[in-house]
Amino acid sequence: MRGVFSREDRPPGSPRRFSRGDPSPRAPHGGDCPSPHAPLAPGGAPAGPAADPRGGSAPGAPALLRARGLVKVYRSGAVPVEAVRGVDIEVGVGEFVAIMGPSGSGKSTLLHVLGGLERATRGEIWLRGQRVDGLSAAAWAVLRRRHVGFVFQFFNLLSTMTVADNVELPALLAGASPRQARRRRAELLAELGMSAKADMAPSRLSGGEQQRVALARALANEPSLLLADEPTGNLDSASARDVLRLLRRAHAAGQTILMVTHDAKVAGLADRVISLFDGMIADDARVVPASRKATPVRDILELRG
């Protein structure tokens, strides 16, 4: 079966899906939004080496997402709550970045702000070279439809639609023909092992199955960026493993992923782990595999007796 995670139009041997070109990430309001006429084709990309290595992108990796000085203050209660307190972050094209940290550290808020689900109180966000923090809710919705896939802890599938319709909807909204949308849906559901359930209502599926459908929906428009908020947080361990395996495959096929998680196993799949603490970045670590021969792995696995 042809993997739908991999891209037909990517040159062989190239794991990344974006062309080179350089809308400088520093250029505000880049205005280089690619043609909206090909919603199922991968978009063009901001590229060129990251101007500022502090964010931790792979050396030479073009930055897909950049944010500077992000602050989010909630003023709904008597006392303003600073959920995000000055975050600089950068995610390179093709990177898999995990955001970890204790409950209340601001992880989910940060993700929601970066995906335009909530508005930053201060700070700047560039997505694909385009300044996006000032966009209206409607403009964000259009941008997300084409370029940002979201996966949530509680799936958020539309309960009145079948599995198939849930997955087709994003492509249709983005302007794909019904035939294109059907084809993409069929590919994704097959890839995620959900073809047999295409005509079912989401409520008849297990949590793990619902999350796989949600993942299919998020990937339907081949988003530049997949944002995932605790995607395994509500799953049993076997389902969590399945979902992580799928994310691993998507990443291997070039998908850029930014994931908030409590699941330490994700640290073993991600390229980078950002630790958030009190709304600030306490650590930004590139994950380097320990050698299997190295003592640490042996120590853990050693059978004593």
Next chain:
Amino acid sequence: MRQPLLALLAKEPAHGYELKLALEQTFGQAYSSPNIGQIYVTLKRLEQDGLVRSQDVEQDSRPNKRVYELTPAGREELAAWVAEPTEGPRVRDEFFMKLILAPLAGLADRMELINSQRHHYFGIMRSLMDMQANMDNASPAARLLVEGAVLHLQADLDWLERCQEELV
């Protein structure tokens, strides 16, 4: 390694290389199997202690092989090993000592210590996840061994986070 060898011999008599293979097949690639020299040395000690006995078996056109079997004393020792409760994995107190004591002496910053320890654990987690990705055909024992290591590591990372919350 004494008791695992006794346990394998309780199933059937075997020579050293067969025991090495049996360990590898049971526990899979995640288990760093002892080299054959260690196995022979252990068998010799077990024999000196009266827990196993051996005899040479002639082979056509090859050197004799020494086949070991369990003695009644060995069976008793094995039964006692199985019956006694097992110590849990040790707490990583060496890192904790560093974390508590080094900053007192001005030798290190706690946040830096926690972060560098965390990077170390991430690297191990990556190796374990890589192993796990290639274990579809592995035995349940081999898969559970890696899963156990992952769970221990998760606990270590959670504990680091608690240390960070309380101490930094």
